[in-house]
Amino acid sequence: MICVKNEHFVLEADRNMVFITVIQKGFSIFQLNPILLDFPQIMLENVKDLKDALTEASGERIQVGRQKPIAELDIATDKMSASVKLNCSENYLNENYSVIMGSILESLQCEGISEGILMHVLQNELSIKNQTIIAKGMEPVHAKDAVVTYFKRSDRKPAVRENGKADYYDMHFLDEVKRGDWLGERIPPSSGEMGRRITGEIALPRKGKDKKLLYDQKTVAAVEEDGKIILRALIDGVVEFREGKIAVGDHLLIDGDIGNKTGNIEFDGSVTIKGTVIDHFSVTATKDISILSELGVSNVKEINSREGDVFIKGGIFGKGVSKIYAARNIFVKHANECHLTAGGNIHIGSYSLGSFLKAKNIFTDEKKGKLIGGVIEAHGKVRAAVIGNRMERKTLINVKGFDRELLKEQLNETLLLYKSIIMKLESIKEKLEVYETPLGELTGEQNFQYEQTTNQYERLMVQIYQLDEKRKSIMDMLESKGEGEITIGQMAFPDTCLQIKSMQKKLNDLTKGTFYAENNQLHFIRVLS
Template sequence: MKKFEEYPRKNPRFKITSFMTLKKALSGKSTEPIEIGNWIDLVELDVSLDYMQALITVNESTSYIEENIIEVQSQIHIALEKNNITYGKKNIDILSLKPGKPFIIAQGTPPQKGLDAQVSYLAQAEKKPVINEDGKADYFDMNFLKEIHEGSWLGEKIPAKEGVDGTNLYGETVKAAPGDDITLKYDPKTAYEIEEGGKIVLRSKTKGVIGEVNGVLSVLKHLVVDGDVGIETGNLKFDGSIQVKGTVMAGYSVIASGDVSIEGKDGVNSAELIKSAEGDVFIKGGIFGRGVTKVEAHNNIYLKHANECTLDAKENIHIGFYALGVSMFANEIILDERKGKIIGGKAVAVHSITTAYSSNSMERKTELIVQGIDRKILTENAKMLAEKIVQYQEESTKLNYQISQLGQFKGKMTTQQNGMYEQVKQKYNLLQQEMKEADKEIQRILRMLRSKAEYYVNVTKEANPGTYIQIGNKSTFVASTTKGKFKLENGELNV
């Protein structure tokens, strides 16, 4: 066997196919021929599965190749013709070929996929509080609402491009895939598409403010009050966004489904209720609540300062300077880390509270409470809401069928029948709203369950005596002036 191994080394074209048969043949005598291997071709050619590349392998020694260049070249040509390869053939240096090593002899041109569609939208107002200093006074400002006029540009799509076809080794055209399309997401009731200069441009059908409803760009209804909300306007309740250029007078309320922006520099004084059912609330001048003002937001609350009022946000509360005697409830409560103050009152957050100062030199009781989340309860709540949505959908389907049936006789109905028809429609619309609210709450719960945020109270400058800190079920009063990021460590508060 050892002596036989020299033969394949001297003859590269000899390939043993069965070592067991060879061993048997060498160890015994036989009068019949026994197949132990193959004599392979001088040149072997392999074509890739996509017919885009051909490889040749020369099964001879370097010296053989050098001495038989014309034969090797001829065999390569024959192999290409035999396999009908007509496209992408390469000129190669025969002397550069290495025995037994594959070498690319032909290469097709792969198809090039077209460019994907590109979509861009008008950026919404960046609802991020900015605190500026001019050396004399501080002020809290932000571009809260972005007004839209009829015909305004809202976005555009550059359509997907066709690809460039390729060619395989056989000269056949290989079709290229076009680029992926992207759908413009918008509310067709408030926006429309139009082709302009090879682009699909999205424009507004109406005047309003740019917004997003269930992930879809929309132009929301927008009520602008140039002055104050008071005797001349009465209480405001509006299905859309409300922008008050002045203030909200004592005892009056502003309730909107969308964002609420109160832009008077003097703030809000003893107003009763300011509420956004689906958006954010921004109060540029702050609040003097006198114990009666309540602000509610489905998302966030932004304001300069807060005095003796109640703030309730499902997402976050941002306060520029101070909260004095305020009851606050939110996911996160954030005051300026350089000069923000929480003095008196109660701040209750799910995840975190950040402020520069808490309590004061008079040791006024100030409660800073971070509750954390109960995953089991939240999961159960999400399941219950999902079950409610299923019930709503079933009932909604029935009501929709009734509406379509009654609608056929709309012009022939009696007054009583018309009243019934309107009641069914109203019930249907109410169900749609309840489904939307339930879905929003489920999404909020899922975000909370997915978050890995730590729970803490962060007082960056001074936590004065009188400060009560609670994280989860652990609590303590600050005994002496301190600062830091207070959280649970090994099950105990690090205060």
């Protein structure tokens, strides 16, 4: 079939191949492009041969391309759709619409496409401008992943509040629950819905990922309710998270004071005292201790949390003998002539007067908090609104500091280990999927393997929890400016002695700003009032 014939050449199609015979020079390849716009079926492939043929005009018949079909069918790899591209002019389409449509239907049949054919598109919407979708499968509805929700413990963020008469130090410290209370839930993954490909094959939905509920089986029960797995407290107590598992901890509630009627308290769990602790008595607990009297405590012998936090709403009048210990954090309204030692941070709402404070970091209220007299020792940072007083009471602040580069290395090592354990955990999850058959249908050996795999999963979760706690601790330290920081928010009075690492500074004037250690030098950022 001759497509183009003029004084220079003959362009013809033969058995789906395209040939040119050039008989006269003087026609360039660029002049050919507008002509080919009227022949969308022609696809030039051998451009060099075409160019040579136009240049040499040898009269030889040369193959320069191929002829595309009028309707090119394109089937998606996943066989969920098919589209067609028309290689013809608008006029050709209008004059031969029924024939083209019939050809497309034949092609669909040859390809085994029998589902989702869009007949209204084939009959009315074929176009030469764009590929047209002519068949659509029914997409599967993919399953939703399991959703796990746990009881959200109150944030331990103390604040100085005003009740109209006086300031008080407040925070939501312990989350008490009763037997049967909700502690969490798991919505299982959905099953999804099957789809169908345009070839008639079933399209399977993607399975939803399952998630395990992590809980202490001695104090928390998992029960099925309304298609969910609900966690409920087995005992009265306080909500805890032990190495990533939710649990209910033993809780001793004293609805009054600690004194002659109660004697000294020593308890394996958390303790809440609604009153105060009378002079010379002590409270020791493995977990958190909360003393809620707005009068605080005075001249107590000792308050000691071996594994948790201590919260004293009304503060401490220690008279030089009271000792407060916490493995984690201490929260007090004020500390007057007492010893406070925390493995984590010390938070003081109002002031510390003539006290010995020792912790990882020491914070007072950024607007009102004062450190007056005594000795304050921290590892990373000390932040207070006011240090010292107008009577120029001697106040010693010592920040031991840290090696920032070493901490960064430890952080990187922690993150790499965390990543490797996450990868192991994913591998364990895949193994657990093998046992998705209901446990009652597993053999004895399979049940044993399932239990072993589950135990391995829980051990890895404990490691992840521990590494995350370590990461948070390192990040908290790295938030300090330099390699040790003392920040004065309002003013520090003369006769205040500051030391960061081995570098010392005695203040002779009112000072406001931040001191920090870096490159074995003490730096100061002054803040103008």
